[in-house]
Amino acid sequence: MYHSVGDCSDDPYRVTVTPARLERQLRWLRGRGLRGVSVGELLAARARGAGRGLVGLTFDDGYADFVTDAVALLARWECTATLFVLPGRLGGENTWDPLGPRKPLLTADSVREAHRAGVEIGSHGLTHVDLTDADDAVLHAEVSDSRALLTELTGAPVQGFCYPYGTVDRRVTEAVREAGYDYACAIDPGELSGPHALPRVHVGQNDNALRLFLKYRLHRLRRRPVAGL
Known part of the structure; x- marks a missing residue:
């Protein structure tokens, strides 16, 4: 789970990695015989029994620096990813983060x-709200309307959703x-499981090779296999 790729000198929420750090992390993956792919590609491969060696890479929030600083690095290391976008905030800023930076x-x-570069586009809702606190009308708009807008925008079906703030309950998954x-x-x-409650590991600027290895191993130990996959 990534977010922004750029300058991380002012990063109170630890959502940014520098391009140099991202490249080292991608190099680490490839050096271990692993390849980063979109979540859609990963799940399709696992359904065929061919998921070995694949790691799902996700980038939340749809920051502009994904195109300027991440796309070329992913291509250089023969990786792809899923980009979770907020179609209700296109061209805007991350105003949901009170401490900034913008x-x-x-x-x-x-x-x-x-999308043309081969990145899977998924929905992060319309505007980045906690869906567990949303009423039924807002929940429907954030989930359904965002999917329709992104499908129209890219001309491709939108398979994946990402819960803002990571907050989720059974009502929202349904x-x-x-x-x-x-x-x-x-x-x-x-306690939620299945394809609509996929766990992820946060990756940040401080994650060097040792930390990535430990996160990889500890995640496998503490998360039971996802039912239905």
């Missing part, structure tokens, strides 16, 4: 550019399932 978000054109998503990513979904 970061520009992707425009409609840059989302299309990422809304995502009913909206037609094939899978959804959380952070630590607790």
